[in-house]
Amino acid sequence: MNDHIYDFSQLTRHIDESLRAAMSPTWAVVVELVIIGLVFLTFYALLGLFLVYAERKVCALMQNRIGPNRVGKWGLLQTIADLLKLLTKELVYIERADKFLFNLAPFIVIIASFMAIAAIPFAKGLQAIDLNIGIFYIIAVTSVGVIGILIGGWASNSKYSLIGAMRSGAQVISYELSVGLSLLSVVIFSGSMQLSEIIRSQADGWWIFKGHIPAFIAFLIYLVAATAEINRGPFDLAEAESELTAGFHTEYSGIKFAFFFLAEYINMFIVASIATTMFLGGWLPLHIDHWAAFNRVMDYIPSIVWFFAKTFFIIYVIMWFKWTFPRLRIDQLLTLEWKYLLPLNLINTIVIAFIVMMGWHF
Amino acid sequence: MSGIIKYFADILHGLKTLWAGMRITGKYFVSPGEIVTEQYPEIRHKKQIVSDRFKGEVIMPHDENNQHNCTGCGVCELNCPNGSIEIITKRIPDENGKMVRVIDKHIYHLSMCTFCGLCIKVCPTQALAWGQEFEHAVYDRTKLTKVLNKPGSSYKGLSSKKKEAKS
Amino acid sequence: MSEVIKNYIVRENEDYIVNMGPQHPSTHGVLRLELVLSGETVKQVVPHIGYIHRGIEKMCEYDTYKQIVHLTDRMDYLSAHINNEAVCLLVENALEIEVPERVKYIRVVLDELTRIASHQLWWSAYGMDLGALTAFFYGMRDREKILDIFEESFGSRLLHSFNTPGGLMHDVHPNFQKHAMEFVKYFRKKLPEYKQLLTDNVIFRNRTQGIGVMSRETAIAYGVTGPSGRGSGFSCDVRKIAPYGVYDQLEFEQILYEQGDSFARYMVRMKEMEQSLNIIEQAVDKITDGPFTAKVKPIIKLPEGEYYQRVETARGELGVYVVSDGKKFPYRVRFRSPNFSNLFVLNTIARGHLIADLVAISGSLDLVIPDIDR
Ligand code: SF4
Numbered sequence: 001m002n003d004h005i006y007d008f009s010q011l012t013r014h015i016d017e018s019l020r021a022a023m024s025p026t027w028a029v030v031v032e033l034v035i036i037g038l039v040f041l042t043f044y045a046l047l048g049l050f051l052v053y054a055e056r057k058v059c060a061l062m063q064n065r066i067g068p069n070r071v072g073k074w075g076l077l078q079t080i081a082d083l084l085k086l087l088t089k090e091l092v093y094i095e096r097a098d099k100f101l102f103n104l105a106p107f108i109v110i111i112a113s114f115m116a117i118a119a120i121p122f123a124k125g126l127q128a129i130d131l132n133i134g135i136f137y138i139i140a141v142t143s144v145g146v147i148g149i150l151i152g153g154w155a156s157n158s159k160y161s162l163i164g165a166m167r168s169g170a171q172v173i174s175y176e177l178s179v180g181l182s183l184l185s186v187v188i189f190s191g192s193m194q195l196s197e198i199i200r201s202q203a204d205g206w207w208i209f210k211g212h213i214p215a216f217i218a219f220l221i222y223l224v225a226a227t228a229e230i231n232r233g234p235f236d237l238a239e240a241e242s243e244l245t246a247g248f249h250t251e252y253s254g255i256k257f258a259f260f261f262l263a264e265y266i267n268m269f270i271v272a273s274i275a276t277t278m279f280l281g282g283w284l285p286l287h288i289d290h291w292a293a294f295n296r297v298m299d300y301i302p303s304i305v306w307f308f309a310k311t312f313f314i315i316y317v318i319m320w321f322k323w324t325f326p327r328l329r330i331d332q333l334l335t336l337e338w339k340y341l342l343p344l345n346l347i348n349t350i351v352i353a354f355i356v357m358m359g360w361h362f
Numbered sequence: 363m364s365g366i367i368k369y370f371a372d373i374l375h376g377l378k379t380l381w382a383g384m385r386i387t388g389k390y391f392v393s394p395g396e397i398v399t400e401q402y403p404e405i406r407h408k409k410q411i412v413s414d415r416f417k418g419e420v421i422m423p424h425d426e427n428n429q430h431n432c433t434g435c436g437v438c439e440l441n442c443p444n445g446s447i448e449i450i451t452k453r454i455p456d457e458n459g460k461m462v463r464v465i466d467k468h469i470y471h472l473s474m475c476t477f478c479g480l481c482i483k484v485c486p487t488q489a490l491a492w493g494q495e496f497e498h499a500v501y502d503r504t505k506l507t508k509v510l511n512k513p514g515s516s517y518k519g520l521s522s523k524k525k526e527a528k529s
Numbered sequence: 530m531s532e533v534i535k536n537y538i539v540r541e542n543e544d545y546i547v548n549m550g551p552q553h554p555s556t557h558g559v560l561r562l563e564l565v566l567s568g569e570t571v572k573q574v575v576p577h578i579g580y581i582h583r584g585i586e587k588m589c590e591y592d593t594y595k596q597i598v599h600l601t602d603r604m605d606y607l608s609a610h611i612n613n614e615a616v617c618l619l620v621e622n623a624l625e626i627e628v629p630e631r632v633k634y635i636r637v638v639l640d641e642l643t644r645i646a647s648h649q650l651w652w653s654a655y656g657m658d659l660g661a662l663t664a665f666f667y668g669m670r671d672r673e674k675i676l677d678i679f680e681e682s683f684g685s686r687l688l689h690s691f692n693t694p695g696g697l698m699h700d701v702h703p704n705f706q707k708h709a710m711e712f713v714k715y716f717r718k719k720l721p722e723y724k725q726l727l728t729d730n731v732i733f734r735n736r737t738q739g740i741g742v743m744s745r746e747t748a749i750a751y752g753v754t755g756p757s758g759r760g761s762g763f764s765c766d767v768r769k770i771a772p773y774g775v776y777d778q779l780e781f782e783q784i785l786y787e788q789g790d791s792f793a794r795y796m797v798r799m800k801e802m803e804q805s806l807n808i809i810e811q812a813v814d815k816i817t818d819g820p821f822t823a824k825v826k827p828i829i830k831l832p833e834g835e836y837y838q839r840v841e842t843a844r845g846e847l848g849v850y851v852v853s854d855g856k857k858f859p860y861r862v863r864f865r866s867p868n869f870s871n872l873f874v875l876n877t878i879a880r881g882h883l884i885a886d887l888v889a890i891s892g893s894l895d896l897v898i899p900d901i902d903r
């Protein structure tokens with residue numbers, strides 16, 4: 001296998017060594033941290049802008065429209081223009097709102113999504129930190145975001161915001177279970193929580209193929225539950241614009257609103273990349289048994305392209321959901337979780353454990 | 363047992379209906395031929411953006427001699443439900459030195475017009491018509507008050523009478 | 530009456546009161562609903578109306594009968610043509626003007642096109658209320674085809690004061706029949722899409738079935754007419770029970786559903802669109818050549834007396850009541866607008882449901898606010 005041709009670990013090791021040669025180890029670590037931070041910050045902003053643009057194009061095409069097409073070629077600069085507009089907008093302060101919490105909320109949301117990105121393996125050797133409990137870490141930090149939403153809704157001193165925040169709380173807490181359980185199935189398969197280890201275990205086939213039907217069911221459940229966890233349509237009850245005008249961020253304006261907005265898209269990216277990593281083999285190319293020539297061609301596509309292609313495919317599916325389905329009601333949302341997803345998931349997990357025990361997977 | 367079967371049947375049925383919806387949006391996603399958006403300033407060059415009966419504004423057609431059909435009778439003013447039309451007439455001497463009443467200013471308030479079409483329908487000499495202009499946005503509201511008869515124009519009938527008198 | 534009063538509760542201190550509107554995405558206009566909530570459950574809905582009151586009824590007293598027509602456009606702007614027709618029919622019946630056959634059939638075609646356009650807009654907006662944003666664009670896309678037909682013939686797309694007592698303002702475009710038939714064909718193809726996207730969708734069904742159940746008795750007590758009333762089994766289609774124009778010569782069904790929930794009201798409208806397509810098909814063939822208006826005096830004066838005319842708009846029964854004292858202006862004009870009655874049933878049928886259901890219910894009543902306030 002020649003999957004080392006696009007290995008980023010040599011590049012990173014090279015940077016690391018030259019830094020260590022130039023300064024004391026402590027400073028080298030600090031500089032490395034700063035570099036990683038800057039790279040991720042840029043990546044984060046660009047990705048957010050791109051995803052907003054992509055969403056607008058996707059929904060436009062689904063709705064027989066063209067979508068953004070004025071600023072730049074094919075409207076590519078539209079979201080940048082929007083961002084500039086948001087930056088220059090007035091930050092409206094709400095009378096009798098809790099100022100401190102009101103200002104704090106967007107940061108909690110955005111930091112939670114920012115932290116999760118750190119553990120995502122983008123390509124071979126391109127991962128900020130490879131924790132041995134990587135998937136556990138991601139699940140943990142992404143659920144911090146809901147605290148920001150709750151605080152934002154509470155501190156706004158607005159009734160719609162409060163209802164939106166409460167809905168969001170109920171929703172995220174219940175769907176966390178399904179997300180966790182469906183990811184657990186892959187952990188059972190691969191026997192590790194380390195993301196790089198999970199990817200390595202898929203070198204001879206992605207889990208969605210290797211794991212028979214149970215893995216596919218787990219994948220579907222993950223897709224649904226993750227969509228719900230990031231408050232996206234058809235589960236966008238927290239902001240349900242036809243009921244609560246804008247839900248928890250009704251009272252936010254300008255760049256603070258942009259934070260919520262951006263975080264929503266980055267969260268979408270995060271759940272999609274987790275799905276890629278866990279079920280679709282991360283940055284591994286698509287290999288089909290006994291098709292040596294085909295496999296070789298696939299190997300020449302850089303791993304980072306594979307990663308992003310898979311992730312964007314999942315993002316597209318999530319967008320597809322949003323632009324097709326009506327919104328659920330809060331009690332139906334909870335029914336779906338507790339009556340359908342969770343029992344199925346539990347049975348599924350047991351079946352998977354059984355399969356692994358008997359060694360029936362490939 | 364039947365409960366369990368129903369449970370799974372429900373799930374399958376639900377998934378099927380969801381997939382039916384996704385098929386439609388998916389179909390349109392990959393068929394750009396169905397796009398219905400009209401790109402507005404770009405289609406301006408197209409000859410006909412609106413239909414030729416489009417009610418853009420009330421106009422008074424003038425012929426090449428700068429003559430129109432309005433006698434200044436004021437029927438349109440009477441029939442307008444919201445006072446969008448004001449007729450100001452003046453008296454001028456005709457051929458024989460007799461004073462006749464002709465239109466001085468046919469004032470039309472586009473900002474008040476409801477496009478009911480009564481003025482055009484009732485005009486005894488068909489002096490009014492619909493114009494197809496639809497870009498009416500202006501910065502100053504007074505610009506929406508228009509004088510429909512062009513400066514220096516005259517009533518067609520008057521001159522034909524003149525000509526008849528001459529010949 | 531006492532039952533109606535009973536529906537309004539005494540407020541308590543811990544009630545969570547939310548003002549939905551006057552600016553709210555799903556009140557579709559400047560309607561203010563004062564909600565008394567407990568948690569997310571609606572305990573009471575108090576509609577506050579009047580934000581877009583323009584005094585149309587009073588204005589009518591200072592207009593001639595021909596001028597009144599264009600004011601009715603501005604009530605239920607989605608059934609503009611049908612509103613016009615109500616006034617015209619009233620005058621025609623009062624003066625016993627014999628309207629040419631051609632006009633009658635053209636009016637029917639236009640009525641039904643208007644009804645379809647209105648239902649399409651409602652379908653779009655209902656999808657949006659429930660969060661299916663794409664439905665909105667599909668409905669609007671198809672409505673555009675009707676508006677194009679309107680624009681071609683009358684020059685305006687929404688408020689086309691095209692009727693006038695005695696007939697039409699001017700003749701329809703020569704292509705009118707052809708394009709109407711083309712639309713029928715086009716829309717027959719698109720209707721299954723509506724079904725797949727929303728009607729059959731399991732989420733949609735769960736959001737509407739059993740929500741906001743209105744019994745037949747309630748519908749009659751509140752005077753809920755139109756598709757909303759027929760969803761409760763209240764046979765109230767004016768086109769059937771008191772036919773005007775040439776509706777008695779056309780074949781169509783009155784759609785009745787017994788369940789009375791939001792889904793029944795939804796289905797009535799979906800089925801009505803199909804019926805309207807049938808009506809158009811029949812009526813277009815019967816448009817004969819002839820004059821587009823009867824001979825009418827320039828100044829219409831109704832003989833002294835009271836007149837009433839009702840028609841079926843896209844939302845229910847519109848009644849026009851005119852008292853004339855023999856002058857050229859009417860003495861009094863009143864409209865019995867369908868939306869007014871349909872709105873006030875909201876408190877009765879939405880209590881005990883969640884906020885999300887309230888949106889689904891008020892959407893299924895298909896309210897047009899300017900018609901309520903007039
Ligand atoms: S436009 Fe027609 S109705 Fe009006 S004043 Fe002139 S001639 Fe009379």
Ligand code: SF4
Pocket residue numbers: 420441442443444445446447474475476477478479480481482
């Ligand atoms: S179209 Fe109607 S409102 Fe407009 S000027 Fe003519 S009569 Fe008046």
